[in-house]
């Protein structure tokens with residue numbers, strides 16, 4: 001697994017996100033109210049909305065464009081909507097965050 005450093009957890013607001021650009025596309029990295037960190041593609045499965053600009057609640061994010069709710073754990077749309085984004089493994093080492101870029105390449109194959 002190829003872990004890429006993406007900065008410190010303190011750079012992400014609580015219940016917020018930041019967008020990380022990678023060779024495999026934009027990744028939205030979220031921090032929940034419980035200080036958990038999740039990473040998913042920054043591309044809503046509905047019409048490509050920027051999920052990193054959505055509202056974080058529990059372990060989900062509401063897309064800023066048309067309010068689909070996406071699970072941060074599974075990347076799947078919740079409720080009546082259908083679709084999914086890729087989830088990316090995140091490692092939190094005393095606040096230093098890493099994402100597994102290699103798994104992105106595998107997922108793209």
Ligand code: FES
Pocket residue numbers: 044045046047048049063064065066067068
């Ligand atoms: S693009 Fe996300 S809900 Fe439509």
